[in-house]
Amino acid sequence: MKRITGTFLAKKFIKLVTLLIAVCVITFVLMELSPIDPVTAYVGASTKVGAEQRALIAEHWGLNQPPMERFVRWFTSIIRGDWGMSMIYRRPVLEVIGQKFLSSLALMSIAWILSGLIGFILGILAGIKEGKLADRLICAYCHILISTPTFWIGMLFILIFADTLGWFPVAMSVPIGVLAEDVSLLDKISHIILPALTLSVLGTANICLHTREKVSDIMKTDFILFAKARGESSGRIVRNHVIKNVSLPAITLQFLSFSELFGGTVFVEQVFSYPGLGRAVVESGLRGDLPLLMGIVIISLIFVYAGNLIADVLYRVIDPRIGEDWNI
């Protein structure tokens, strides 16, 4: 069993590396094809920077070299562990990503746990009450959510909870005008709740609807009928039979949702002026900051890939039947 796990992980690792290289190349080609000129994007539409200075800027950042050479240089340095300098921030890419990723990570993990838990519970509830009022309400709720854009929900939340009710702050991750040493944990929490809630709403519907399908299937099986005949209460049925059977697809979905989570933060951070990776992606793309964009692409790819990998591994841990055949 152990030996097989080793080859499984090795294969996955090779897959990740090839994927990374492919994605890097594609991103680079797309950036080259885009009409964005990095020097112009760096300077902005300024008339104060003359042609001579533009040439100096291009030279400083190595933008005057042919694309192939730039890619090779970037690629070799990244293999050596040097991710380059971000043009926008004039700092090492790793420093920028590290800083931004940390605040995004807090947001994403809260949203991820919330959406998983709420989605799972609602899904089971809807599944066992199939056709009843509770089920219809939950389904309607999910259908509305699934067809609503994240940024719109964000704006709605700001309008209701921040603006009208005044429960939460409108934007940012720390209170305005307060010195770092005076910021309490509670302050930080109150700033993260609204964006995290917005982000989790997106995942909830997906998980809920899938869980509901599965639960309703299980509720129709013979062993549930048998349990009912034995006189087990619905609570016991859920605990003993439903949760175990339904957790498998739910967990998979939950880990597969990493990519949606990542995409969702881009919007949420924009709406809430939350200082995370999402905003950096937008900036780096629009302003032709190649090292930063590539860095974020790599990090996000690893992040999503890790989600999928964990789902794969958990699948096998929870359901040993799958473990017998370690094909990928």
Add this chain to the structure above:
Amino acid sequence: MKKRKITAFLLIFALAVSCFAGCGKASGETAREERKAKDELIVAIGEEPETGFDSTTGSHGSITKVFFSTLFQRDKELGWINDLAEGYQVSPDKLTWTVTIRGDALFTDGTPVKAEDVAYTYQTAKDSGSDIDLTMIDSIKAVNDTTVEFKLTRPYSPFIERLAYLGIVPKHAHDDTFKDHPIGSGPYKFVQWDKGQQVIAVANDDYYGTKPNIKKLTMVFLDTDTAFEAVKDGTIDVAQINGSLAGQAVKGAKVADIPSIECYGVCFPMIANEGKLAQDGTVMGNNVTSDLSIRKALNTAVDREKIVSGVLNGYGSVSTTGLEKMPWLNPDAVLDPAEYGNVEAAKQILAEGGWSDTDKDGIVEKNGQKAEFKLLYTEGVYRQEMALEFIKVASEIGIKVQLEKRTWDTILPDIHKEAVFYGFGSGDPSELFNLYYGGCAGGPVAWDNSGVYNNPAVNACIDKALNATDEAEAIPYWKELQKYTSAKGDAPYCWLANANHVYLIADGFSFGEPVVQPHGGRIFDNVTEWSWGN
């Protein structure tokens, strides 16, 4: 029983909601009262300098003036006053600028500001490969503690502009961490920067100039809509907004609009399309706009007052030269109110120029060429609305203008052959070089003179102006060239209006007397005058 439970729950919920809501609103306003009492201010103005507060690696606009002092500063009427400097002298060959600085200025770490720091700041900025263009400097030398010598590669009269936008950094403390913890000699002392969110500053007690009224200044970086909401609920006190939001009444706050020289206008390609190529390989010229009567007719037809009242909601002023409110404006170049907004006169100009609508399709033609061209514009406040008004008026006189939204990147391929909608107004006369100098046309910077205007008389004026000793000596030349570049001359542009900079400010707050605002804003220039009025 069950029903009662639900009702009870609903009641509790409603009570909780209304209680929280009440708390939220009230706390915002009391917080503002507290800030007023303690002379503290929270503003949402300006962009965050992502590179940090190191003035040697990037100009961060007007925020520079909060933490740093610059050598010189534009005064309220766009003249020059000393800041850190006590004066300057230009050598007879115009190649050496000697600047003397005051001896009593201190950095916020307590060390005095010396000429050496100034020289270091300029040299570092010159070598940084950033958007600070100091290519005209040959060498910089600190002669003694209070005298700096700049040797230029060529005479350059607008050089003082470069001496006014670089914040002076201390040589001894300028290291890798400086950008996150800047030390300057400006009116405020840096306290804290939450990246992507806000910067907190406190008044600098050692400041050599007038001490600021506001003791603690917090600058938050929010988008306009969020900032507007935050002023409404009392979280912040001042926000820059656009004219369309200004119409909404806000309790506890009012709209402040500050006159600006930020001017919008349409640039016309000035040569016929004969397949001539620019340096970057794009085609130059347009057969319609290269005709003087077309450009004059459009200049005559557009009703600028309607644009100011309609598009800008009154927060702006008419511009027919792009240079209104600047000291180098030539009053003779300005169009009289009777000389624009006149469709009949415009039609006549077209008729005299040989344009007539022979096939009765509503569009005039001349020698088989229909009067139609594209107007390219980019996203930005007011731009689309102004452009729409422009093409509407054009159609009234029989010129078909097709409006196309682009980004700056996608405008570039067509920038020399179609009309382009621009916003200019840096408050620096050398901008006229970028706009009208023949040598810039089709050069490496595509939007410098993108209309390919080339008039030897204008070029001569610009050469003389740039070669002058300083701005005062150059101004007559800057004025002279407007004879040709105005709507009364060759009309390479159709200037429309200056858009005021509009702010939503809490009751009681005052900006004092701000500088006339250039493109991008210079609101922090008089930050020491800001006050709560108590």
